[in-house]
Amino acid sequence: MSDKKKDESAARLIVKNLEAHGVKDVIGIPGAKIDRLFDELADSSIRTIVARHEQNASFIASGLGRITGKAGVAITTSGPGVTNLVTGMATATSEGDPMLAIGGAVGRADLVKLTHQSLDTVSLMRPVAKFSSLIGAPNATSEIVSNALRAAEGGRPGAAFVSVPMDVLNLPANAPVMGGIDAPPPGPAPHDLIASAARMIKSAKRPVVLLGMLASTPENAQATRKFIRQCGLPVVGCYQATGVMDKELFNWWGGRIGLFRNQYGDLLLEKSDLVITVGYNPIEYDPVLWNLHPDRPLVNVDVVPAELDNSFMPACELIGSIADTMSLLADETGKLTAAPEMTGILETYHRSLKEVYNTITPPARNTLHPLEIVHVLQDFITPDMTLCFDMGSFHIWLARYLYVFRARQILISNGQQTMGVGLPWAIAATLVAPHQKALSISGDGGFMMSAMELETAVRLKSNIIQIVWIDEHYNMVEIQEKKKYGRGTGVSFGPINFAELANSMGAKGINVQNVDELKAALKVGMETEGPVLIAIPVDYTDNPSLMKPLPELGGTTSASA
Structure with missing residues (x-):
């Protein structure tokens, strides 16, 4: 040198x-x-x-x-x-x-x-x-x-x-190094405001917790679990709040909500007389869709004050460390009794998670139904595996019907709904935990926006299983165009042999056409060092059901997508 x-x-x-x-x-x-x-x-x-x-x-x-x-x-x-x-x-x-x-x-x-x-x-x-x-x-x-x-x-x-x-x-520089000087962490919200919020919650007859993206950090998730465990309240979550609830609390879980107002979680919010938002950002799910009663009191727990909206005007804001605040709020609130109407909705939701598998349209030959894939993945994933979802209609199927119990075990885009994030995020997951598997799931449209990074994954020997759902359409756009205009426009593209593409970059590519082949391919993915790509032709015939109205909400579906 x-x-x-x-x-x-x-x-x-x-x-x-x-x-x-x-x-x-x-x-x-x-x-x-x-x-x-x-x-x-x-x-x-x-x-x-x-x-x-x-x-x-x-x-x-x-x-x-x-x-x-x-x-x-x-x-x-x-x-x-x-x-x-x-x-x-x-x-x-x-x-x-x-x-x-x-x-x-x-x-x-x-x-x-x-x-x-x-x-x-x-x-x-x-x-x-x-x-x-x-x-x-x-x-x-x-x-x-x-x-x-x-x-x-x-x-x-x-x-x-x-x-x-x-x-x-x-140029020469003569200045101290400051990169190691961290900002001091915030403390909890003021105690008088926490006590006030607790009184509001205890006086409500049908309170519901709405979890947002910042509820899903490990420390915030732990404190939120304490609050649910001690208080006993129905909980719904935006897509990025996945994994906040653990198995012990799953009976209080009312599902993930977002994009379309047609879920049992939306019904819980509709029936509630007070909503506690935790780490929620309106960009996740527009409040004009879920808060149809803006005069209803909201308790907002966050690290920054709310950006006020005609449909989001918190009556009480608890600003500070979410973890510290939720822990103190749990102690201040104590045990509550959930209203029978709300527990009834929770029971109906949990039945629906099982009954939905009885409603699927048999897929076309050599293709899989989205729920067939979800069912296989539910049995396949392990607690130490990180799942990275790209953007497309497939991610709605996964967000609604695949569940995990580790905070931030699933990475999902719900603010900008950005296509192409799945594989790069999976590479990030393997940089943090190189000996654990990361599962990236993309549609064929989104995957091609970052497919070149498969070579990066090969170079890094990243332990990634990349699943590509194939239908040769920008399907998320197509289903909405068909709902609005009766046809899809500008949404189709040509075929790609994704297994051969993966092989050309040094990864292992596998084509599957049925459930047994998918299970076998996932086994190969677990046993292989380095990236494995599994290409799955998918029959999206049942996609309109993703936008089907929930009768209890009035027979219409509002959408932010």
Whole structure:
């Protein structure tokens, strides 16, 4: 290593801040405007993972953030290298996933010139990030990087962006490392407000708990379980709250709700006279769909104050540590008696989970019905396996009928409903737990938006089972178009041999056409080191049932999709 290389540059200072913050991996694609940073990473304790597309680098980083609670890091070059991050960053901010993106930029003298890859990326990122700034001087490096990390992880987590001009990266820097200075954690909500909320809950006749995305962190889930166990209340959850309820409390579970207002969980909310929202973000499920009684009192437990809405005006807000607040609220509220009307709805819901299998239309030859796949997966998944769902109508079948009991065991997009996240998130899961299997599930439309990362998974020897549901349509769009207009438009595409595609990248590809073949393929997936892709032709004939009205809700289906 040359003496010049040993000099403390801004690039080296960025790396030191990331190391101090505990960053183990960065994901990205280099280029001339950012290559000095990649060169410094080569001599650090941080592993550099080369992605095949910047959007997927941001998905992997956000997946790391969701799983660990610490910001995942993506690094890309200037111009299109940064613009390709936008979808991943918008998804991370919407979904509450901490991540930091570092983007290269032209030199400071060229920032406002029409030169190669000049672009005001700081302004570009402001609508999709919690923090967006440029390192304008080398001695500001630690300040900006550390504040970006704090912004990404603090409050309701999300994306942060730092732009670094190429000349700044190479300049000497004389500043302390701040990356290891964490913001102090919040305490519980004020006790008088907790006591007030408890009185409201105890005076209600039919209270219901609505779980949102932030209820699903391990510490928040544990405290929420304590509240349900001690109080005994019906619980419903948005898609990202999966795994908050454990087996012991499953009888209180009223199901996952979202997209369409036609579930028994929606009926519980309709009948309730008070709703306790825990870590809920309106982007998960629009309150205008589930809160048809805006004068009904709401108790909102969150880390940040609510963004007020005509249909979401909490009567009491408990702002602070969700875990600490829920634990104290459990002690303050005590044991309650659920109304027979509400327990009756819960019983009907749990019967429906079994009866739905008797209503399926037999699938066409050499295809599987969605519920056949769900049933096989329910018996297959283990508590240590992380499931990563892409976006499509398949994810509604899975969200409604597949259940797990570990917080954040399922990663699912419900804010932006972003296609292409499944495989990158599964790669993130295997980076965190390399010896455990991750199960990624995609439709054939969404999978092709990140399929190139199968090579990344092969390179990393990621223990991933990738399932692709095949119907040669953007089916989620198609079913809604048919409901609205009586036909689908712009939703079909051609066939791909996904097993051969997987084999060409060094993975193991398997085609299946029935339940027994699916079970055998999953067994192979468990026994194989590295990624295995299982391609399943799916018969979506019963998809209209996903939007079928629930008679008890008035015979209509409202939708946010």
